[in-house]
Amino acid sequence: MAETLTATALTLKDIAREAGVSLATVDRVLHNRPGVRPDTVRRVQAAIERHSFQPHVAAAELARGRARRFAFVMPSGPNPFMQQIEAYLGEMSTWLSARRLSVETVRTDVFDPSVLAGSLEALSGDYDGVAMVALDHPSVRAAINDLVDAGTKVVTLVSDVPSSRRHHYVGIDNIAAGRTAGALVGRLAGQKSGKVAIVAGSQGLRDHAERIFGFNQVMASEFPGLSVLPVLEGRDEDDRSEQALARLLGKHGDIVGLYNVGAGTQGVAKALSEAARDKVVFVGHDVTVLTRRLLLQGVMDAAISQNPGHEARAAVRVLLALARGEPILREQEKIRIDIVMRDNLP
Amino acid sequence: MAETLTATALTLKDIAREAGVSLATVDRVLHNRPGVRPDTVRRVQAAIERHSFQPHVAAAELARGRARRFAFVMPSGPNPFMQQIEAYLGEMSTWLSARRLSVETVRTDVFDPSVLAGSLEALSGDYDGVAMVALDHPSVRAAINDLVDAGTKVVTLVSDVPSSRRHHYVGIDNIAAGRTAGALVGRLAGQKSGKVAIVAGSQGLRDHAERIFGFNQVMASEFPGLSVLPVLEGRDEDDRSEQALARLLGKHGDIVGLYNVGAGTQGVAKALSEAARDKVVFVGHDVTVLTRRLLLQGVMDAAISQNPGHEARAAVRVLLALARGEPILREQEKIRIDIVMRDNLP
DNA sequence: CTCAAAATGAGTTGCGTACCTCAAAACACC
DNA sequence: GGTGTTTTGAGGTACGCAACTCATTTTGAG
Numbered sequence: 001m002a003e004t005l006t007a008t009a010l011t012l013k014d015i016a017r018e019a020g021v022s023l024a025t026v027d028r029v030l031h032n033r034p035g036v037r038p039d040t041v042r043r044v045q046a047a048i049e050r051h052s053f054q055p056h057v058a059a060a061e062l063a064r065g066r067a068r069r070f071a072f073v074m075p076s077g078p079n080p081f082m083q084q085i086e087a088y089l090g091e092m093s094t095w096l097s098a099r100r101l102s103v104e105t106v107r108t109d110v111f112d113p114s115v116l117a118g119s120l121e122a123l124s125g126d127y128d129g130v131a132m133v134a135l136d137h138p139s140v141r142a143a144i145n146d147l148v149d150a151g152t153k154v155v156t157l158v159s160d161v162p163s164s165r166r167h168h169y170v171g172i173d174n175i176a177a178g179r180t181a182g183a184l185v186g187r188l189a190g191q192k193s194g195k196v197a198i199v200a201g202s203q204g205l206r207d208h209a210e211r212i213f214g215f216n217q218v219m220a221s222e223f224p225g226l227s228v229l230p231v232l233e234g235r236d237e238d239d240r241s242e243q244a245l246a247r248l249l250g251k252h253g254d255i256v257g258l259y260n261v262g263a264g265t266q267g268v269a270k271a272l273s274e275a276a277r278d279k280v281v282f283v284g285h286d287v288t289v290l291t292r293r294l295l296l297q298g299v300m301d302a303a304i305s306q307n308p309g310h311e312a313r314a315a316v317r318v319l320l321a322l323a324r325g326e327p328i329l330r331e332q333e334k335i336r337i338d339i340v341m342r343d344n345l346p
Numbered sequence: 347m348a349e350t351l352t353a354t355a356l357t358l359k360d361i362a363r364e365a366g367v368s369l370a371t372v373d374r375v376l377h378n379r380p381g382v383r384p385d386t387v388r389r390v391q392a393a394i395e396r397h398s399f400q401p402h403v404a405a406a407e408l409a410r411g412r413a414r415r416f417a418f419v420m421p422s423g424p425n426p427f428m429q430q431i432e433a434y435l436g437e438m439s440t441w442l443s444a445r446r447l448s449v450e451t452v453r454t455d456v457f458d459p460s461v462l463a464g465s466l467e468a469l470s471g472d473y474d475g476v477a478m479v480a481l482d483h484p485s486v487r488a489a490i491n492d493l494v495d496a497g498t499k500v501v502t503l504v505s506d507v508p509s510s511r512r513h514h515y516v517g518i519d520n521i522a523a524g525r526t527a528g529a530l531v532g533r534l535a536g537q538k539s540g541k542v543a544i545v546a547g548s549q550g551l552r553d554h555a556e557r558i559f560g561f562n563q564v565m566a567s568e569f570p571g572l573s574v575l576p577v578l579e580g581r582d583e584d585d586r587s588e589q590a591l592a593r594l595l596g597k598h599g600d601i602v603g604l605y606n607v608g609a610g611t612q613g614v615a616k617a618l619s620e621a622a623r624d625k626v627v628f629v630g631h632d633v634t635v636l637t638r639r640l641l642l643q644g645v646m647d648a649a650i651s652q653n654p655g656h657e658a659r660a661a662v663r664v665l666l667a668l669a670r671g672e673p674i675l676r677e678q679e680k681i682r683i684d685i686v687m688r689d690n691l692p
Numbered sequence: 693c694t695c696a697a698a699a700t701g702a703g704t705t706g707c708g709t710a711c712c713t714c715a716a717a718a719c720a721c722c
Numbered sequence: 723g724g725t726g727t728t729t730t731g732a733g734g735t736a737c738g739c740a741a742c743t744c745a746t747t748t749t750g751a752g
Contacts, residue, residue, distance in 0.1 A: 009413070009446070011737095011738060011739085012738070012739065013738085021700075021701085022700065022701045022702065022703095023701090023702085023703090023739095024700070024701065024702075024703090024742095025699085025700060025701080027739085027740070027741080028699095028700090030739095030740095031740080031741090033741095034698095035698070035699060035700080036699070036700080037698085037699065037700090037748095037749090040699080040700085052443075054440065054443045054444040055444070055738080055739070056408070056444070056445075056446060056737090056738055056739070057404070057444045057445055058403070058404040058405075058407035058408045058445070058446075058737090058738080058739095059404075059408050059707095059737070059738035059739045059740090060738080060739055060740075061404035061707090061739090062402070062404045062405050062408055062706095062707045062708065062709085062737090062738080062739075062740095063706080063707060063738075063739040063740040063741080064707080064739085064740060064741090065706080065707060065740080065741090067355070088677070091675070091677065092675070094400065094672075094673055095672075095673075095675065097398075097400045098400040098401070098402070098403045098672065099402075099403055099404070100355070100402060100404075176689060176690060177690075179689040179690075180687065180689040180690040182689070183687055183688065183689045184687075187533075187534055187647075187687075188533055188534070190536035214689075218689065301533075307682075309677045309678065310678075313675070313678055326440075326441070326444065327440055327441075329437070329438070329441065329659070331434070331437065331655045332655065332656075332659055334692075336653075336684070336690070336692055337690040338682070338684065338685075339684075339685040339686075339687065339690060340685075341526065341529055341530075341533075341685065342529065343522060343525040343526040343528070343529045343560075343564065344522060344523075344525075344526040344682070344683040344685060346680075346682055357707095357708060357709085358708070358709065359708085367730075367731085368730065368731045368732065368733095369709095369731090369732085369733095370712095370730075370731065370732075370733090371729085371730060371731080373709085373710070373711080374729095374730090376709095376710095377710085377711095380728095381728070381729060381730080382729070382730085383719095383728085383729065383730090386729080386730085401708080401709070402707085402708055402709070404707090404708080404709090405707070405708035405709040405710090405737095406708080406709055406710075407709090407737090408707090408708080408709070408710090408736095408737045408738065408739090409708075409709040409710040409711080409736075409737060410709085410710065410711095410737080411710080411711090411736075411737060
């Protein structure tokens with residue numbers, strides 16, 4: 001009734017003996033250094049695979065000497081979600097220093113492609129890995145590819161640049177997030193008919209556009225009785241969002257649901273309460289101090305959330321695994337779309 | 347615009363010099379070995395804290411020599427959720443062997459206190475850490491405490507034994523899970539009045555009892571119009587659950603919601619469909635092959651889920667951190683209550 | 693066959709810690 | 723002041739690998 005996993009106590013020396021070569025040759029193969037005949041390479045690799053040999057991480061880490069340096073490129077604005085990510089990076093400091101890893105945070109204007117691209121280029125050569133909140137733009141894409149070509153491991157965070165050659169994306173599928181929001185609004189509203197409002201930062205932002213797309217998909221296919229009103233753009237600002245929504249609420253008396261795609265939550269909540277329309281189902285994004293309060297008060301009904309702590313840690317782990325040449329535990333690093341309601345507030 | 351975390355390149359030698367003692371003495375302090383004057387201990391600790399020195403994990407690991415052995419004590423029955431946990435442990439094998447960690451799975455009858463306690467005692471001395479799915483019973487509690495006293499690190503998994511001196515619990519808060527289920531059933535049902543059914547494995551199981559408690563709490567306080575029927579006990583078996591539920595559905599024509607607390611999901615779904623009562627809001631637990639299908643078909647409306655992969659990995663990481671004397675990243679190891687609906691199926 | 697280039701062997705050093713031994717120094721007690 | 727005990731120093735070895743040097747062997751081209 002017992003099963004054992006792992007624990008090969010093999011070392012490089014054993015592999016060398018097995019393959020009938022010297023330690024030096026095994027080392028050359030392992031780090032694809034030149035000067036080994038293809039045939040010999042194959043023999044060594046065969047021996048490695050035969051015993052499914054894994055170099056001892058601790059020994060490798062100790063032997064390399066120099067510490068690994070990672071950079072996190074984050075937006076300079078006062079975005080609470082991004083601040084949470086940075087805070088969670090801070091909480092890892094003990095973990096990081098016990099592994100002799102250094103993580104540096106670089107703040108820049110990620111919304112200006114040329115500024116962002118410039119910041120990325122400035123990092124070249126100094127870091128083993130870079131995690132970035134990036135805009136999808138040709139010059140950013142080029143900067144990312146340059147980093148990759150220079151041997152730096154690159155991870156996109158929260159917002160992806162799929163057309164680049166980045167090694168990994170740590171973040172959610174925003175279309176699925178929008179679909180989830182749609183399903184929640186539709187189901188929680190209950191009614192068969194009525195109108196639904198959407199407040200977004202800007203439809204020009206990739207993640208917002210994707211969320212709206214997913215939301216509309218679900219509304220059209222599953223809640224045909226609910227009609228979606230044109231998207232209000234609030235630029236993630238409280239005042240702007242409030243005014244736009246107040247106007248809309250005044251015009252339509254039969255709004256039963258509201259999806260707030262980005263920030264500006266404070267303004268949205270204010271517009272709702274001042275219009276005394278607290279029966280409207282209100283679904284938004286992210287768990288912050290504010291949305292937590294709104295959920296507890298019953299003003300917000302659900303928040304779609306991506307765990308910032310998980311994103312911070314996943315980015316570090318992925319960069320480390322990439323740098324070490326270890327496989328990535330995809331299941332572990334995947335960021336899930338959390339539905340947060342009052343009773344499962346984290 | 348840049349901030350740096352960590353990367354003290356200090357070594358034990360530096361600390362020794364700082365404290366004006368030899369390496370041997372620092373070593374004695376670090377591992378609380380005897381033979382050091384209290385005053386000297388303080389001086390060394392002061393030096394360590396002054397520089398917030400952290401021993402290099404890789405070096406420590408390498409120097410230990412012997413590999414760490416962990417045991418996972420799992421239920422012997424064919425529980426799909428537990429099988430998933432074991433499967434995810436299997437996926438970690440590369441990660442484990444690169445760190446020279448061995449994980450052994452021991453299957454036993456965790457529902458029989460004396461058998462479980464016996465299995466635990468049999469592990470004594472052989473392992474650095476043990477993770478277990480445990481029953482809360484005096485003799486189990488005693489066995490756990492014995493392990494702890496013998497220096498073994500102990501983590502309870504999925505089901506806790508809070509009265510024991512186990513070092514950590516990896517699992518969810520079941521009362522909160524029940525509350526979440528209640529909120530979902532209530533909200534999704536929409537109606538102001540009607541009846542709600544509960545199917546559980548047994549009210550004698552701690553986690554089931556806690557879930558029911560939380561569920562009733564929410565129903566009573568937030569959905570006074572919905573009346574909860576007496577709990578059906580299906581012993582987590584399909585047939586039993588089906589028959590019990592079929593009878594109940596026949597008796598009450600106004601059932602609008604159903605909470606399935608444990609397994610037996612297949613039977614519950616069958617009873618619902620054969621009674622042609624697919625309008626009933628159906629909330630259950632865990633994402634398995636079956637519940638995934640039911641969610642996609644619209645038979646189930648939501649599943650409360652705890653991520654088995656996360657639990658498996660968290661248990662290993664916590665055991666490792668405990669064994670190394672490292673701090674635990676509580677935020678990371680916390681198991682969240684996931685609400686899974688069709689559109690955010692993982 | 694000759695010679696240069698390529699491939700390989702053999703060896704060294706160092707990473708930072710754990711764990712061990714033995715001798716020397718400091719201390720406590722009578 | 724002598725004795726025994728406690729505390730401390732000094733040093734060594736080992737862990738598994740990275741990274742390097744240098745000598746030697748093998749290979750292929752002409």
